[in-house]
Amino acid sequence: MAALLLSSLLLLLSSLLLLPSASLVAASCSSETFSKNRVYTTCNDLPHLSSSLHFTYDSTTGTLSLAFVSTPGSSSGWVAWAINPTATGMIGSQALIAFKQPSGSMGVKTYNVSGYGPIEESAISYKTSDLAAELGSDGKIQMFANVVVGKGVTTLNQVWQVGGSVTNGVPDQHDLQSDNKASMGKLDLVKGVSTGSSGAAPSNNKKNVHGILNAVSWGILIPLGAIIARYVKVFEVADPAWFYMHVSCQLVGYAIGVAGWATGLNLGKESKGITYTTHRSIGIAIFALATLQLFALFLRPNKDHKFRFFWNVYHHMVGYSVIVLGAINIFRGLTILQSEDKWRTAYIAVICVLVGIAIILEAITWMVVLKRRRGSKKTYSNGHNVQQPFGV
Numbered sequence: 001m002a003a004l005l006l007s008s009l010l011l012l013l014s015s016l017l018l019l020p021s022a023s024l025v026a027a028s029c030s031s032e033t034f035s036k037n038r039v040y041t042t043c044n045d046l047p048h049l050s051s052s053l054h055f056t057y058d059s060t061t062g063t064l065s066l067a068f069v070s071t072p073g074s075s076s077g078w079v080a081w082a083i084n085p086t087a088t089g090m091i092g093s094q095a096l097i098a099f100k101q102p103s104g105s106m107g108v109k110t111y112n113v114s115g116y117g118p119i120e121e122s123a124i125s126y127k128t129s130d131l132a133a134e135l136g137s138d139g140k141i142q143m144f145a146n147v148v149v150g151k152g153v154t155t156l157n158q159v160w161q162v163g164g165s166v167t168n169g170v171p172d173q174h175d176l177q178s179d180n181k182a183s184m185g186k187l188d189l190v191k192g193v194s195t196g197s198s199g200a201a202p203s204n205n206k207k208n209v210h211g212i213l214n215a216v217s218w219g220i221l222i223p224l225g226a227i228i229a230r231y232v233k234v235f236e237v238a239d240p241a242w243f244y245m246h247v248s249c250q251l252v253g254y255a256i257g258v259a260g261w262a263t264g265l266n267l268g269k270e271s272k273g274i275t276y277t278t279h280r281s282i283g284i285a286i287f288a289l290a291t292l293q294l295f296a297l298f299l300r301p302n303k304d305h306k307f308r309f310f311w312n313v314y315h316h317m318v319g320y321s322v323i324v325l326g327a328i329n330i331f332r333g334l335t336i337l338q339s340e341d342k343w344r345t346a347y348i349a350v351i352c353v354l355v356g357i358a359i360i361l362e363a364i365t366w367m368v369v370l371k372r373r374r375g376s377k378k379t380y381s382n383g384h385n386v387q388q389p390f391g392v
């Protein structure tokens with residue numbers, strides 16, 4: 001039994017740990033190629049939204065010739081690059097937005113973005129020419145433009161963005177994830193470098209670590225520990241081994257979970273201005289309830305004590321709450337991460353395996369218990385020593 005549990009745990013752990021590496025492939029702007037012999041002297045991988053900017057600045061004519069490359073939320077979405085002559089954010093930016101026009105072909109329109117509401121095509125404060133866009137088979141949009149930014153300009157405030165949909169020829173609002181809010185910075189036309197905004201979002205790496213720690217702890221170890229307590233203890237040979245297995249599984253789970261919780265608090269501190277209230281509150285509740293369980297271990301009345309029944313009810317209720325809240329929060333976290341579907345699928349698979357193990361063991365347990373009851377009726381009439389699955 002223990003071997004079965006251990007091997008399934010290892011299987012789950014390895015499947016979960018192997019996944020993140022695939023999603024962390026570094027992009028490099030220098031491998032980007034363009035049609036119509038377009039070439040640019042400089043390219044920058046922008047720090048957010050997997051975008052790149054390719055440009056040539058002719059300081060004598062004051063013309064910035066550029067290509068902006070990014071992946072819209074969907075094939076019918078949009079990508080935008082803008083200069084903000086007066087501020088650093090979106091408001092006031094002079095934007096170029098590329099998307100599939102109502103005519104069916106890709107095109108670029110200009111927008112003077114003056115508010116947060118729906119945007120309207122308009123003239124911008126820079127002269128533009130050669131506006132064009134192409135949708136690649138890889139889902140990326142390449143947007144091309146010549147923008148007269150002025151002679152002898154050294155730095156510009158740039159803003160970029162992507163969106164998932166366009167309605168009646170008007171780009172719809174973009175997501176409000178941390179990456180969407182941090183996608184701005186300085187563009188140095190002389191040195192040819194882009195710098196991110198000071199409010200840069202925490203790296204994906206940190207978020208992945210946070211996700212993995214918490215998924216392994218609250219998502220796998222804690223439920224596994226509950227499974228051990230509920231089912232393994234039915235077997236008399238496993239008494240009191242089940243107790244030590246249960247306690248060590250939960251202690252390891254709790255330790256990893258506290259580490260995961262701490263990374264979460266740290267992410268919250270780093271993402272200034274962004275709070276995922278529900279995810280945060282559930283996380284704090286899980287931590288509090290799990291800590292309560294830890295204390296319950298020390299306050300456990302003796303097996304024969306009259307309060308032991310109430311302690312058991314309380315211990316089970318708090319424990320199951322932690323497991324349910326853990327699962328809910330892992331799904332919320334996956335949504336916040338905008339993680340690829342394979343992560344969600346992997347976690348759903350983990351839940352299915354755990355529930356599957358629980359159902360099989362539940363059946364075995366009842367068979368064992370019923371058999372024992374029948375046996376115990378014959379042998380000892382009082383049968384008070386028989387283990388029950390609910391272990392009161």
Ligand SMILES: *[C@@H]1O[C@H](CO)[C@@H](O)[C@H](O)[C@H]1NC(C)=O
Nearest residue numbers: 112113114122123124125126
């Ligand atoms: C852009 O909008 C602002 C605010 O409405 C306005 O003051 C400015 O003149 C506009 N710029 C252009 C080029 O239309």
